[in-house]
Amino acid sequence: MTDARAKEARDVPDNSVIVDISVIVPVYNTLPDLVTCLDSLVGQSIASGRLEVITVDDGSTDGSGETLDRYAAEHPGLFRVVHQENSGGPARPCNVGLDIARGRFVFFLGSDDYLDSEAAERMVVAADRWGSDVLCARLVGVNGRWVNQRLFSEGDQAEVTFPSEDLASALSNTKLFRRELLERHGIRYDHDLRVGSDQPFVIEAMSHARRISVLADRPYYYAVRRDNAENITYSSTWRQRLQGISAIMDHVARVLPPGPERDTILQRHLSGEVATILRRDFAEVGQAERSELAAAVNQVTAAYLTEPIRRRLKLLARLRYDLAAAGDLEALAELAGAEDSTLALLVTDDAVFQAPLADAGRITDDRFSLPAESMPATLWASLGDGCARLEGSVLVVEGSLGVLPASGDRVRGWLAPAEERVGWGARSVPRVQKWPPRSRPLQLAEDGSYTWRLDLAPLPKLIPGTAWALRIEIDALAKTWRLPLRAALDGPASFTRDGQTIRMRALPDDDGRLVFELLDAKDPHG
Numbered sequence: 001m002t003d004a005r006a007k008e009a010r011d012v013p014d015n016s017v018i019v020d021i022s023v024i025v026p027v028y029n030t031l032p033d034l035v036t037c038l039d040s041l042v043g044q045s046i047a048s049g050r051l052e053v054i055t056v057d058d059g060s061t062d063g064s065g066e067t068l069d070r071y072a073a074e075h076p077g078l079f080r081v082v083h084q085e086n087s088g089g090p091a092r093p094c095n096v097g098l099d100i101a102r103g104r105f106v107f108f109l110g111s112d113d114y115l116d117s118e119a120a121e122r123m124v125v126a127a128d129r130w131g132s133d134v135l136c137a138r139l140v141g142v143n144g145r146w147v148n149q150r151l152f153s154e155g156d157q158a159e160v161t162f163p164s165e166d167l168a169s170a171l172s173n174t175k176l177f178r179r180e181l182l183e184r185h186g187i188r189y190d191h192d193l194r195v196g197s198d199q200p201f202v203i204e205a206m207s208h209a210r211r212i213s214v215l216a217d218r219p220y221y222y223a224v225r226r227d228n229a230e231n232i233t234y235s236s237t238w239r240q241r242l243q244g245i246s247a248i249m250d251h252v253a254r255v256l257p258p259g260p261e262r263d264t265i266l267q268r269h270l271s272g273e274v275a276t277i278l279r280r281d282f283a284e285v286g287q288a289e290r291s292e293l294a295a296a297v298n299q300v301t302a303a304y305l306t307e308p309i310r311r312r313l314k315l316l317a318r319l320r321y322d323l324a325a326a327g328d329l330e331a332l333a334e335l336a337g338a339e340d341s342t343l344a345l346l347v348t349d350d351a352v353f354q355a356p357l358a359d360a361g362r363i364t365d366d367r368f369s370l371p372a373e374s375m376p377a378t379l380w381a382s383l384g385d386g387c388a389r390l391e392g393s394v395l396v397v398e399g400s401l402g403v404l405p406a407s408g409d410r411v412r413g414w415l416a417p418a419e420e421r422v423g424w425g426a427r428s429v430p431r432v433q434k435w436p437p438r439s440r441p442l443q444l445a446e447d448g449s450y451t452w453r454l455d456l457a458p459l460p461k462l463i464p465g466t467a468w469a470l471r472i473e474i475d476a477l478a479k480t481w482r483l484p485l486r487a488a489l490d491g492p493a494s495f496t497r498d499g500q501t502i503r504m505r506a507l508p509d510d511d512g513r514l515v516f517e518l519l520d521a522k523d524p525h526g
Contacts, residue, residue, distance in 0.1 A: 022103030026093030056093035059086030133209035145225035173198035283336035389491030412439035
């Protein structure tokens with residue numbers, strides 16, 4: 001089809017229809033997932049006539065275009081279909097949808113993703129209540145798709161600040177935008193970007209927004225990774241992805257002046273997409289292509305890798321950037337298989353060092369020194385999954401943390417009350433104090449593994465239903481850093497005390513941490 005049909009759709013008269021939300025769906029060869037997407041829009045709870053769905057078929061060849069026409073015929077007044085020649089990416093279809101949208105708000109939905117049945121209604125209500133120009137509704141991943149939940153971890157927020165580290169981790173266009181904001185500032189997608197065109201769009205919209213809000217009380221958007229992994233993000237070459245990332249960073253530099261706010265956004269790309277190209281793609285390409293890849297990355301880092309960003313990077317990303325800048329491709333290749341979970345940590349009185357286990361003997365070299373601002377991400381990445389079991393009344397937890405034994409008793413464990421965690425059923429859980437009152441050191445091994453033992457028999461009188469979570473704390477750089485131990489329940493889970501059998505059961509939360517309850521034998525919920 002030609003752009004004539006797109007023009008025909010744009011000429012549809014307004015007829016003074018009051019539409020709350022225009023959902024714009026760019027479509028290219030996404031059957032059968034497209035059917036799930038369209039069904040989720042048909043099933044929206046919002047009142048009839050308040051929702052319009054604009055689907056833009058970008059030259060599909062798998063029957064997606066015909067499917068759109070069928071849905072439009074079956075649901076008159078809901079779907080508007082535009083057919084156009086393939087443009088090579090979602091930018092042009094999104095702009096076509098924006099040009100004909102009538103809603104007070106617009107929302108972009110991937111044609112292989114789908115919405116909660118109440119998403120449109122709840123988003124509009126929240127945006128009207130808070131006066132939001134941009135509303136970030138909670139996304140979750142499906143079929144192995146990973147979606148960063150950092151922005152949603154604090155629950156609903158009527159107003160959040162841009163730029164911020166939380167928003168820097170959520171720059172996709174899967175948000176509700178007030179259309180008046182987009183029109184007033186002429187905000188549109190860059191047609192030259194095959195990958196990542198949504199990020200400059202979102203950054204510009206948020207930089208002009210009077211209020212940005214977060215709606216996190218439930219999942220609203222389900223992001224699907226297709227079985228054939230043909231999403232542009234997954235199938236593009238490193239050159240295409242780096243070109244897109246570079247253009248995004250250039251756009252950020254045009255919108256934000258040099259300084260901490262710009263660094264907050266750029267760090268997201270330098271610790272994420274660009275670092276991935278230097279890690280994963282460098283390992284996969286041939287020898288002749290590696291020098292080209294390193295040189296292309298060097299162009300980006302020369303422009304945007306400031307010293308404050310560099311200090312906050314994880315160790316391996318920092319080392320790889322330094323080696324690329326020095327042209328040491330052989331050393332870069334040696335780091336190809338290294339992961340954050342295979343690193344060693346050494347905590348001293350006044351410094352923290354991290355290095356690959358193979359370099360643990362020279363870990364106190366200056367290049368392995370960690371600044372305080374990198375500690376949270378470093379500790380979280382170092383924490384591997386473990387397992388917990390009972391040996392009599394002794395709780396035994398084993399896992400990987402990467403901390404070397406020379407760190408001494410600066411690494412300790414304890415049980416924290418977990419009554420405020422979700423997912424434990426409807427019963428209220430009594431408030432309890434942490435146990436033991438003084439944290440117990442972990443037993444650390446040279447390979448970075450740990451063992452932690454705690455006798456539960458001396459616990460205060462058992463309160464049925466008391467929930468606990470495993471925690472560790474690390475004294476480093478004049479602070480105490482606390483984080484959860486991730487561990488699955490494995491092996492015996494009961495012991496006897498004072499004639500009662502006490503059972504432990506796992507209640508994993510959304511982050512994969514082990515939350516467990518102590519139950520006496522008479523507990524009817526056990």
